[in-house]
Amino acid sequence: MRKLVFHIFRYDPQLEGDKPRMQRFELNETEGMSIFIALNKIRAEQAPDLKFDFVCRAGICGSCAMVINGMPTLACRTLTSTFDTPEITLHPLPGFELIGDLSVNTGKFMRALSERVGSWIHDENANNISIDKLEERMEPALAEQIYELDRCIECGCCVSACATKAMKEDFIGAVGMIKLGKFELDPRDKRTSKDFYQVLGNEDGVFGCMTLLGCQDSCPKDLNHQTQIAYLRRKMLMALN
Amino acid sequence: MRIEYTDSLIIGGGLAGLRTAIACKKAKLNVLVLSLVPAKRSHSAAAQGGMQASLASSFKGQGDNEDVHFADTVRGSDWGCDQKVARMFCHVAPKAVRELSVWGVPWNRVNKGKRDVIVNAQTETITEANESHGLITARDFGGTKKWRTCYTSDGTGHSMLNAMDNKAIELEIPVLERQQALKLIHDGKRCTGAIVRDLITGEVFAIVANATTIATGGFGRIYEISTNAVICDGVGAAMALETGETPLANMEAIQFHPTAIVPAGILTTEGCRGDGGVLRDADGHRFMPDYEPEKAELASRDVVSRRMTEHIRKGKGVKSEYGDHLWLDITLLGREHINKNLREVKDICEHFLGIDPAVDYIPVRPTQHYSMGGIRTDFRGESVGLKGLFAVGEAACWDLHGFNRLGGNSVAETVVAGMIVGQYVVEHCQQSNVDINASLVKHFYATQCTEIDQLLERKTGTDALSIKTRMQHIMSEKVGIFRTNGPLTEAIEELKALYEESKEIAISNKVRHANPELEEALRVPKMLKLAICAAQGALNRTESRGAHCREDFPERNDKEWLKRSLYYWKKDSVDVSYEPLNIDEMEMPPGSRGYGKSQIVEHPQTQTRLETVDLVNASAEDLSRSERQHKLMPFEIPEIYQEKNQRIGVED
Numbered sequence: 001m002r003k004l005v006f007h008i009f010r011y012d013p014q015l016e017g018d019k020p021r022m023q024r025f026e027l028n029e030t031e032g033m034s035i036f037i038a039l040n041k042i043r044a045e046q047a048p049d050l051k052f053d054f055v056c057r058a059g060i061c062g063s064c065a066m067v068i069n070g071m072p073t074l075a076c077r078t079l080t081s082t083f084d085t086p087e088i089t090l091h092p093l094p095g096f097e098l099i100g101d102l103s104v105n106t107g108k109f110m111r112a113l114s115e116r117v118g119s120w121i122h123d124e125n126a127n128n129i130s131i132d133k134l135e136e137r138m139e140p141a142l143a144e145q146i147y148e149l150d151r152c153i154e155c156g157c158c159v160s161a162c163a164t165k166a167m168k169e170d171f172i173g174a175v176g177m178i179k180l181g182k183f184e185l186d187p188r189d190k191r192t193s194k195d196f197y198q199v200l201g202n203e204d205g206v207f208g209c210m211t212l213l214g215c216q217d218s219c220p221k222d223l224n225h226q227t228q229i230a231y232l233r234r235k236m237l238m239a240l241n
Numbered sequence: 242m243r244i245e246y247t248d249s250l251i252i253g254g255g256l257a258g259l260r261t262a263i264a265c266k267k268a269k270l271n272v273l274v275l276s277l278v279p280a281k282r283s284h285s286a287a288a289q290g291g292m293q294a295s296l297a298s299s300f301k302g303q304g305d306n307e308d309v310h311f312a313d314t315v316r317g318s319d320w321g322c323d324q325k326v327a328r329m330f331c332h333v334a335p336k337a338v339r340e341l342s343v344w345g346v347p348w349n350r351v352n353k354g355k356r357d358v359i360v361n362a363q364t365e366t367i368t369e370a371n372e373s374h375g376l377i378t379a380r381d382f383g384g385t386k387k388w389r390t391c392y393t394s395d396g397t398g399h400s401m402l403n404a405m406d407n408k409a410i411e412l413e414i415p416v417l418e419r420q421q422a423l424k425l426i427h428d429g430k431r432c433t434g435a436i437v438r439d440l441i442t443g444e445v446f447a448i449v450a451n452a453t454t455i456a457t458g459g460f461g462r463i464y465e466i467s468t469n470a471v472i473c474d475g476v477g478a479a480m481a482l483e484t485g486e487t488p489l490a491n492m493e494a495i496q497f498h499p500t501a502i503v504p505a506g507i508l509t510t511e512g513c514r515g516d517g518g519v520l521r522d523a524d525g526h527r528f529m530p531d532y533e534p535e536k537a538e539l540a541s542r543d544v545v546s547r548r549m550t551e552h553i554r555k556g557k558g559v560k561s562e563y564g565d566h567l568w569l570d571i572t573l574l575g576r577e578h579i580n581k582n583l584r585e586v587k588d589i590c591e592h593f594l595g596i597d598p599a600v601d602y603i604p605v606r607p608t609q610h611y612s613m614g615g616i617r618t619d620f621r622g623e624s625v626g627l628k629g630l631f632a633v634g635e636a637a638c639w640d641l642h643g644f645n646r647l648g649g650n651s652v653a654e655t656v657v658a659g660m661i662v663g664q665y666v667v668e669h670c671q672q673s674n675v676d677i678n679a680s681l682v683k684h685f686y687a688t689q690c691t692e693i694d695q696l697l698e699r700k701t702g703t704d705a706l707s708i709k710t711r712m713q714h715i716m717s718e719k720v721g722i723f724r725t726n727g728p729l730t731e732a733i734e735e736l737k738a739l740y741e742e743s744k745e746i747a748i749s750n751k752v753r754h755a756n757p758e759l760e761e762a763l764r765v766p767k768m769l770k771l772a773i774c775a776a777q778g779a780l781n782r783t784e785s786r787g788a789h790c791r792e793d794f795p796e797r798n799d800k801e802w803l804k805r806s807l808y809y810w811k812k813d814s815v816d817v818s819y820e821p822l823n824i825d826e827m828e829m830p831p832g833s834r835g836y837g838k839s840q841i842v843e844h845p846q847t848q849t850r851l852e853t854v855d856l857v858n859a860s861a862e863d864l865s866r867s868e869r870q871h872k873l874m875p876f877e878i879p880e881i882y883q884e885k886n887q888r889i890g891v892e893d
């Protein structure tokens with residue numbers, strides 16, 4: 001097995017006098033080693049103060065996104081064997097508040113985004129729907145389509161890979177659009193195209209996107225952002241008429 | 242010292258915590274939710290296969306109702322559960338699924354017409370009724386008489402948690418992320434909040450609350466390999482234990498899931514087998530029917546896990562450098578089905594194993610998965626011993642699951658219990674006031690600060706991580722699927738020694754703010770307490786019931802052991818006592834689960850109760866289903882959830 005060389009971004013913004021730097025660690029690669037295993041090993045044996053975030057360690061919860069050899073992706077399901085070179089460079093996701101080292105505050109960002117775009121079913125009548133009676137029916141294919149858009153795990157990869165977002169602070173990004181796209185598709189949400197236009201029909205929404213599609217390339221859940229953005233653009237243009 | 246005040250403090254932002262918070266907020270209470278991580282990343286998100294509720298809309302669900310669900314749950318629990326709680330649960334589960342549907346979960350739906358399904362490795366064609374088209378459908382899961390598990394592909398927990406958290410955001414419920422509760426504030430009778438550490442700034446502060454609800458999930462990480470998230474450390478349950486005033490229960494009841502991948506321990510859902518997947522051994526032979534001819538792969542989880550281990554012991558496992566394993570074969574389901582209904586499984590296979598489950602077998606082995614035990618509560622979710630302290634979800638022993646929980650009954654429990662217990666939390670807040678006792682708050686605050694100061698000041702000592710690793714190893718080796726006196730006795734001695742060592746933990750990183758080493762040091766002694774409870778409970782219980790299997794005591798002994806284990810932490814060690822289950826109140830008196838050869842030492846009252854139940858049933862023939870049920874075992878339920886559940890084409 002190889003000897004891996006990790007170059008890891010280190011910085012503790014709360015530690016007085018600390019400066020951003022890259023730190024080098026060597027580690028013997030083992031069979032089936034993931035970045036999750038590697039980082040825990042480095043923490044256990046070489047750097048007890050190394051900060052990073054893992055929760056499910058199964059590619060399901062979106063906690064562990066970081067930039068690995070230049071690509072934002074989920075660290076828990078990235079195997080070291082996928083890299084031809086033994087040199088692995090790790091950076092925290094850009095575009096989010098840094099907690100320290102590889103740990104960023106995606107949660108705060110996502111909650112604010114959800115509040116901003118109204119990421120919930122809007123239906124004034126919802127409280128009157130009886131949960132004792134048969135539920136409202138839905139076409140099976142439509143339920144599957146909604147689930148497809150519901151698969152976003154808010155990992156933040158699309159945000160950090162987005163050139164528009166890098167220039168425009170308030171751009172809602174692919175994650176914002178996939179959220180709204182889901183509610184737009186869902187008949188349980190009673191918002192009209194005009195309501196969606198309020199949030200989406202501007203330069204911070206669909207019309208700001210430069211279609212460079214960093215989102216599509218980096219999405220660990222393979223969500224079809226390209227189709228989704230194009231669809232929303234058409235919808236928003238139609239809402240004008 | 243900063244003090245925050247709220248009516249209802251909820252520790253945990255998973256499904257259980259959020260649903261409880263929503264109940265409180267709807268009743269116009271002030272609510273605060275704490276979570277180690279952003280709410281949507283809580284471990285509930287990892288639930289794949291689905292949620293049980295007897296909607297009975299799909300062809301294979303026909304005839305299902307609360308009674309059938311109840312019987313499956315009680316049988317599954319090996320008669321260890323609280324039957325009244327099981328009744329409350331089965332009644333509210335359909336409402337919970339329907340409520341989540343209103344809130345946005347895209348449940349998979351019934352598609353009218355013919356379709357092929359795989360049952361017992363054979364293709365069967367079924368026809369879904371036109372009247373059911375578009376209603377919520379269900380898949381098959383282990384230990385159930387009907388197809389009852391509602392799902393969204395194999396990302397059910399993810400979709401549920403999304404909808405739940407979105408609802409919480411809509412209701413403007415504050416979720417304080419990256420906060421860890423470490424201690425409860427109490428005076429020996431009444432709990433009035435918690436001491437919390439901010440995991441970013443390191444600030445320690447107090448939250449004073451009228452009601453405090455622990456919804457911190459399971460504690461799988463006391464084991465070496467677990468399907469649980471790395472944050473499932475049990476600190477929430479340990480906090481309650483450490484008060485010395487309120488017990489944990491049934492800590493020896495630990496579930497091992499049959500199909501976690503080797504070596505990572507990541508789960509592949511029971512839905513794989515529910516949808517028709519089978520288990521194979523080193524020779525490619527499908528072995529489960531040899532052991533359980535009737536239910537085969539879909540026997541209850543504890544049964545399948547034991548049979549697999551037995552089969553491996555016979556030398557039929559597949560050799561690997563990570564130890565022997567077996568194969569999960571879902572190739573017979575076909576690529577289309579896998580791509581649509583088992584996509585997380587497919588992703589996991591691709592990324593962690595580098596295989597394609599549509600053509601390759603998946604290497605699996607039984608792995609720690611679920612904690613049936615937890616903070617003992619009454620049917621209202623309130624702890625035994627401390628007023629104003631509630632527990633809900635996997636952290637609680639509400640006692641829906643007894644000694645083995647059915648797949649799909651856990652996410653269902655989180656939401657249902659959130660709905661029910663939430664109502665009782667509201668009731669509590671409306672009926673009682675909290676006296677703010679400043680010196681009490683200060684006392685607990687100071688104790689917590691001292692603990693942290695000592696860790697930071699101690700120059701040399703033991704390493705928390707190494708203690709944790711040793712604990713995990715002991716638990717996996719000696720408190721696993723099959724248990725015997727010798728290893729259990731050793732485990733307890735070793736765990737107690739580790740606990741002593743943990744009093745001398747030292748850390749090298751001395752900062753007070755974000756500090757993973759400090760977090761570990763605070764966590765490990767608490768985890769050890771839970772491990773000691775589990776091992777001691779397993780040693781004491783000289784019978785086999787559900788997931789607790791003693792090779793030296795293979796029979797289920799109702800005569801001696803039809804009781805719940807209770808653990809108090811007193812004088813710095815565990816004190817175990819027992820609470821009998823009352824047969825005279827059981828709707829379903831103890832019987833056989835129908836697996837293998839039945840080995841039961843009967844309770845003297847079982848026969849009498851069976852006769853009473855028969856008499857009541859005979860005299861109640863003209864009554865409706867629910868009237869008959871209430872004659873046998875009346876149970877309480879919050880008023881807003883009392884209505885009957887409607888089903889397609891059924892009157893009663």
Ligand SMILES: Cc1cc2nc3c(=O)[nH]c(=O)nc-3n(C[C@H](O)[C@H](O)[C@H](O)COP(=O)(O)OP(=O)(O)OC[C@H]3O[C@@H](n4cnc5c(N)ncnc54)[C@H](O)[C@@H]3O)c2cc1C
Pocket residue numbers: 252253254255256257258275276277278280283284285286287288289290291292293397398420421422423456457458459468469470472476477508510610611633634635636648649650651652653655
């Ligand atoms: C891989 C996997 C798959 C599963 N699949 C299914 C399934 O298909 N069907 C089913 O019914 N069940 C399933 N289960 C079980 C089910 O998912 C869990 O039992 C359930 O989701 C637990 O929910 P909870 O709300 O009780 O806890 P969790 O979702 O674990 O939430 C716990 C919360 O508490 C917080 N917390 C913990 N400690 C503290 C602390 N000290 N201070 C502050 N906050 C704290 C955490 O941040 C988190 O927000 C599965 C379990 C696993 C492991």
Ligand code: FES
Pocket residue numbers: 053054055056057058059060061062063064065074075076077
């Ligand atoms: S830790 Fe959950 S996605 Fe990586």
